Amino acid sequence: MITNCKTDFSDIVIQPGIMSDPTPSHINQSGQIKSVSYDEFVKSLKASNPDFLVNAISSGLDNTSGKYSEAALDAGCSFFNATSSKTVTDKTKKAFETKGLMILGDDLMSQFGGTAFHRGMIDFMTNRGIKIQKAYQLDVGGNQDTMNTMAEEIREKKRSAKTESIAIEAPYPFKSTAGTTEYAEQLGESRVSYYWMEAKGFLGSTIEMDLSLRTNDSTNGCNVIVDSLRAAKHILTKKDLTKTDIISAYAFKNPTKRMHIRECIKSFEDAFLI
Structure with a gap:
């Protein structure tokens, strides 16, 4: 067996999340579904006080992805949507930016997928x-x-x-x-x-x-998530949200502003490589 990571993460607390869509039948049959109310999730999110909420749930749960973006906004943290659900619009970008936050997405493009x-x-x-x-x-x-x-x-x-x-x-x-x-x-x-x-x-x-x-599939996406979150943290610290579109064009298949792949890589490197 190949081990990609040897770090011990045994102290991480796993908490239930939101489920606002009908449970797919093949998941429901496994009996592994546990969820909490929207208010309970927002409360737990505020308690942990993250910089970002990363949405990496299964494809097709559009209502749930939308609720996660709302929860991030209500809890005061930025949002990263790795799923194919459409969460990033001019309206949601404005709502996050008004609070000094950012929303990035949609549909993660893997490192070499x-x-x-x-x-x-x-x-x-x-x-x-x-x-x-x-x-x-x-x-x-x-x-x-x-x-x-x-x-x-x-x-x-x-x-x-x-x-x-x-x-x-x-x-x-x-x-x-x-x-x-x-x-x-x-x-x-x-x-x-x-x-x-x-x-x-x-x-x-x-x-x-x-x-x-x-x-x-899993490790192929992690590099892009890590690089994007590091870049996002940098511009949040600088309080400069003008480069949000550069991150989304680099990291996602369906950003609000598309760039050619060569252009988005160069723009990302010019903006964030020191």
Whole structure:
């Protein structure tokens, strides 16, 4: 067994959270659900006094994600939405910023996951003068979040967000589909992404790319969360919220202000690397 972290976190207190959506049937059958009222959660949040509330619950629990963002605002802490639920709007940004807080999101883009890799490939091919004609990305995973994504409504929402995130990298439209297609329990925390692209090179010559990428879903996202929270803490300390959009563009698939992947990495480094 590979151990990614050897630090002892045995003194951490696990407390129940909010549940404002119908419990998915496959979770309900396990008998592991315990939740508290909104007021009880806000009270516990105020007692712990965090700088940030990080929302990393399962996909599709939109009402619950919304309640968590409201709880963060009521408790006086900033909010980081790693889920695909839409929580960051002009209205919510203004509400948080009025209190000197920030809301970051939506839909975490992993350090070297399917979307980041796909965007990087399109950026590279475009900059080398290759014109992409068609592309798809199919993801298969074995964790709880992938299982939740199998609900068609959730799958379609995540597919749309991924496809839009990828499409920004080319200066022209092309036929593209990206999204989770299957849950395979035997993969555990692994995620396998399959890519296919058809493009045109010099004198219209055909180029095809067909490959796969396998990563650990959980650890692949942690680096981005840590870097983003460190950057966010820095600008909160400086009381300068003008760089919030830079963090969201760097860390998420569906920010309010999108940037090309090369641009968002450079903007993040220029703003926060000392």
